[in-house]
Amino acid sequence: MTEDELVDYWSSQMLWAIGATPMAVLLLAPDGGVAFANDPARRLAAQLDPAPADEARLLHRLLALVPDTAWDAACGAGHWSGDVHTMAGLTVEVGVYCGRGEHEGRRFVTFNDVSARSARERELQQRHDELERTYKRLAGAQEQLLQSEKMASIGQLAAGVAHEINNPIGYVHSNLGTLREYVASLFAMIEAYGTAIASPDPAAHRDELRAQREKLDIDFILGDLPQLLDESREGIERVTRIVQDLKEFSHVGRNETMRPADLVKGLESTLNIVWNDLKYKAKVEKIYGDMPAVECHASEINQVFMNLLINAGQAIAERGVITLACGVDGEEAWVSVADTGCGIPEETLGRIFDPFYTTKPIGRGTGLGLAISYRIVEKHHGRIEVESRLGQGTTFRVVLPVRQPTA
Template sequence: MENQFEYFDLSVPTPAASTPASAAQAANVSQEVAQHNRLKYLIDNTPAIIYSSVPTGDFKMTYVSSNAQRILGYDSAMMVSDPNFWFDHIHPDDVPQIFSSLAMLFSEGERTYEYRFKNSSGHYIWMHDMLRLIRDEAGNPIEVVGSLTDISERKAMEESLQKKGEEQKQLIHKLQEAQDQLMQSEKMASVGQLAAGIAHEINNPIGFVNSNMGSLQGYVEKLFEVLAQYEQLILQPQAAQSAVARVNAIKKEADLEFLQEDVEDLVRESMDGLKRVRDIVQSLKDFSHVGETDWQEADIHHGIDSTLNIVINEIKYKATVIKEYGTLPNVRCIISQINQVVMNLLVNASHAIKDKGTITINTGCKDDWIWIRISDTGSGIPPEIMTRIFEPFFTTKPVGSGTGLGLSLSYGIIKKHNGRIEVKSEMGVGTSFTIHLPLRPDKVDAG
């Protein structure tokens, strides 16, 4: 569809000579003058500068509305008289993007630009320029009309918002770093609280391994002594019967049958003790990874078992741990953080049990979610504080017994995984925390 454009002659109509003209003709002239004045008034007072230019070459301006004086400080006649006025006043950095796409005006018929334009005081202000190509009935370009609007205030607001956005990004980054440091501090605090128990747990197998090694050293010395006596008998040219009798006497004296049986038990028990130490140390190493932020497909059950190795000394004197594991696929998560959540819940469960009780760990999978439930037969959570248990630094423990960050950080970790934590508690019966985790956190709407 061809653009239609009605031309307005802004020159004041010349009144007819003093002739016997009809009253109707005089009225028409008066009406035209009124319309002309009205049109000129509207154009001069519009917020945008209205202009026209030739559609070729340097796009020399052929008309500029007089409100250019108010907006830019230039006389419109001066702008029209200078063929290079428009391009000479555009900021040099903005010229290339205009030149590179101006030819598209002839194919699209319209173009819109935002660029900086130098006003009469020498300052660059932001302008919104909307151009439209006018064609004649044959489709030939005859003129370009446009409007220039000062958008400096809008640009200043956008720049301010962008600056604030960058500041907020930096603040979020700093908060994230602070949270990571806080999380690591809480993790190390938890390890510190468990250190005595872990040391005790390691000392047990080390103690009996050390004892076994002492016994084994004595056995080996005795075995070498027996072998030496055997060698002496072999080298002596006595009768065979006397040698056999002497060998049997040596075996009986050294109790070789007992030594053989006990050595096997000592070695087996020692190997088991060393494995326990290795597992505890490896679990502690896995748990205390510093700055681990890698998302990976992880075995949740392995993570729970690893965490249990660390906290078992905190738990075993107060509760029996029952594991009721379902079948779980690997879950995409930061496994060290999930382990920290499990550890917090296990330690809290043991603290809730005053004498002797039970901690049950259930797991399961439904649809694209897995769940971990840690239940205790402890004293329960009073209803009046149930809504506060995830608040930072809120704790019911005595001063020096806890940071009050365990559940708060646990909530943040699960939220980061696009999961959720549910809690149910009954006074005198026990408490149950259930962690729900999506198999693919990136596929879940965080809202």
């Protein structure tokens, strides 16, 4: 082949290739006009404006999609590409090519209709946004559930706590009545002594004073009075403690950072709160090992303890033992609540942490206690272990890292 023949051959090859590609291509003349447009370019141009117009004008309109800044960028770097949104609602990926060196002055533009892709992307983005919104709503609802379960359990407990408070208040009140009588007797006695001392012959009043002392029961009063005071003080302290426990228990501190806390103290104050539900049924035994302070949200962990204690009490039909234990194992601390109650059949052991799974009658069980406990412990990077024997009892063990892993 001669050189001319070769050039002809390659030119026709290239025009054929440009004609055959599904991408719209415009080759530009040195004056910037359209020198050649392939079929896809013509079709795309026609889509831009459904009103009939002559082809040269349509192609010009297609070329006008290229932003002015794209030309400068392409002349500098040789190439520019970007997405352009048309008036007809299409999204077109535009590529601008400017020749350099021996190809200086040569330019061509490619167009790729990516409307379908970008619609898919938009849809994906929408779904993603929706999922995110749903997730946030769900997280909010879960948080609310957590709070309302806690409030519901507090409601259940309130009656018991009221009784627990009423009792000491009752005897403090009656003690005050007795104390008032005692004080009256003591004043009367002091008065009698005073009169005797003021008389010319105090010794003459000895028998009379002795008789009055006996009549007023002063010796008994002197013995009983310190005891009454101690008892009353104890009663008041007990009320104070219950109120404090309740306050600590219901403390909402979810957004606070975790702090080192004394888990045994938490377990004990929670036990105080639920004591009224347990005392007639269960003897409580304690086997406490050494415990480091454990980094946690104490009020949330108390809620876990409360769920476990109430479940243990409910598992015991008549009389039984609840054993509380704690200890440390390497980097982990644990607290266990064991009961000698009904136990859990092996086939349902896998379901007890499911929300709303309950074997208790309506009003007694919500099926949320363990689900919420699980979530709380999981949030603390810990775990809850269960061991149960049907008819013999169940042990729940809460295992928490002493220090939370750093984010």
